[in-house]
Amino acid sequence: MNYQQPSQLQAVILDWAGTVVDFGSFAPTQIFVEAFAEFGVQVSLAEARGPMGMGKWDHIRTLCDIPEIAERYRAKFGRTPTDDDVTAIYERFMPLQIEKIAEHSALIPGALDVIAQLREEGLKIGTCSGYPAVVMSKVVELAERNGYKPDHVVATDEVPNGRPHPAQSLANVIALGISDVAACVKVDDTWPGILEGRSAGMWTVALTCSGNALGLTYDEYKALPQEKLEQERARIAAMFEGARPHYLIDTIAELPAVIADINARLARGEMPQNS
Template structure:
């Protein structure tokens, strides 16, 4: 079913707009090597790449945020990631074609991510996407990250649109929860970092799509 009033398309970053798993995994494996552990396979790390340092440290070291070692290990991981932020990260296949199509139609696009600005902004700049985006809302732009609706509402305002006039694409349940809480239609990006245990059909999205260009089917011609 088409969404006739969309004026802007917003994207989650990791696992939706950009394939960052190779560099996140590289940083995690560098850290594991520092601590005398063997590297993990890419296919093991990939499903956790949307869950940030919390998910990756849980996978790599069995750490949780309430563990005493977590803050220091988190900072070590983030320093390693910052030094290797765009070795292999790149837009998913079809993303650049989608962005071109949106701009041709006169639609704005932007990013709403839980990734801190210290990583979001350099990454998008290196990939020549920062200046094209109508908004970049990072994980520390608002006091509350997704699944709180605040980042979604800020992004809509920056795009000069009502939340109902924005379409959000994300690959995690919290993405859809945030959009729903903001009264914003959302699509599940099934090319992203979904885990085998995820059940995206239960998240309440408008639809689930398999390729970025499938987004165009939901926009007014």
């Protein structure tokens, strides 16, 4: 039996915050700031956004490894943060996150229409997130109230390794019964999420304006002067460059055109691993 390349997409693997819900990805970032503050350590919103897309414990560990933050911690406690200190911050982060997740649960404009269109085209909808399962259950519940229910959900602590490893995307492939990773597209607003898709052998779409990289509300994004918006797009594209996304778009609202283009490329025999 000979290998046959897929001729069209079978599934879209979507991130959550900054991709389908929570325009600007405020829910996770603001809580990092608050969790560190409860230990008397200042972390700015910009610093908190840096490792976004990782699992939350790894995110906190990465923040604690930033020399400036490590020095603030040392000034407060007389030592740089250990893994036990990271766990203590994480354990404070978790209830704060669950408590406040509803404040940033609104669907991103256009998301429901796009997902409905993708389903009409026969695509399955998988999802994954840097959130652990206990937070994801709340996120999924709130999204369902707003009309969004994907076919599968994988939390970061449901696999051996979270992003940028490919495990979450591949868990979706298995659960959804997809025949080839090249028939999948991973959509995310963070570089770890794009690396996840790349490492899984999928097509990848990076969102430049709805998520962590721009970090604005929808109204603030729409109010940006065109020249400033172009500058921000260029800055964010440079941030994503090392992760090598196949496509860059502002928000999920532009995804259908990308899906059509990928299907055309697959029909011509192109594969994501060669692009």
